[in-house]
Amino acid sequence: MEVKKISYEQITASEITKVRFCTFFDKGSYAPYHWHRAIELIYLLEGEMLVSFENTSHLLYPGECILINANMIHSNKATKSNKYILLQIPLDFIERFIPNINQIKFVVNDGQENDVKQSKIEMIKDFLKKMKELDDKQEENFLLYFNCLLFELLCLIQRNFSEKTYQINMSQKRRDFVRLNKILDYIAQNYTRTIPLDEIAQVAGFQEKYFCRFFKNHMGITFLEYQNEVRLSYIYSDLLNTDELISHILEKHGFNNYKLFMRMFKMRFGNTPLKIRKEQKMK
Secondary structure: OOOOOOEEOOOOOOOOOOOEEEEEEEOOEEEEEEEOOEEEEEEEEEOOEEEEEOOEEEEEOOOOEEEEOOOOOEEEEEOOOEEEEEEEEEHHHHOOOOOOHHHEEEOOOOOOOOHHHHHHHHHHHHHHHHHHHHHHHOOOOHHHHHHHHHHHHHHHHHHHHEEEOOOOOHHHHHHHHHHHHHHHHHHHHHOOOOOOHHHHHHHHOOOHHHHHHHHHHHHOOOHHHHHHHHHHHHHHHHHHHOOOOHHHHHHHOOOOOHHHHHHHHHHHHOOOHHHHHHHHHHO
């Protein structure tokens, strides 16, 4: 699977449905922390996926789903082959029907709710499966039936899983996200080389000390840790999808400290690069 763009992810919605809906199948993937202006629903069909946000991690198994709110910084990792339904609904689309969407967050805790709420979560999964059937076949009147399911799904989520949230300073939050996006885009473009702290602080318009605090507060990890996570995501993708020598892959993606790489890789993926590549080829 192609590595996702790191940082702010621009959602490519369908010109027909105005949302992004697809079924993914990949050998494994790792996307460091990023965000997008869209509500995201993931329904896992095969394999495992670790989704992390708000200082918590959720390990999804087949038959489980998760909802990630818009503008929520999150990451996902799959160390095994997996298949999942992905639905991303841009805020620009939702705002036409739920004007106060910026004051709402949706909380869907699959497997941890009471019987009534869990039955609603099962309904979410049923909608996603029906939408997949329509998307796979693309028969006559596809758009009509797809939109019926989409709006029923939105109504179900809004009615049963919405919680009021109050943003004290929305304008400040928007400015922080613009600045953070600029920082992460710069890292994405330059991650193969060492980026000095004074250089990235200048990109952000901060002094070094304040930049470090700003980055850690928003991303949950340090600037150096994040840069290495970006490198790991590309290395992991090349490891699974190419036959390049591991030494060449590390060099290509700017990871020069082999001991640090091995420690981080085993911590993230639970095994050595050679063993993971060998296991994937045996499948």
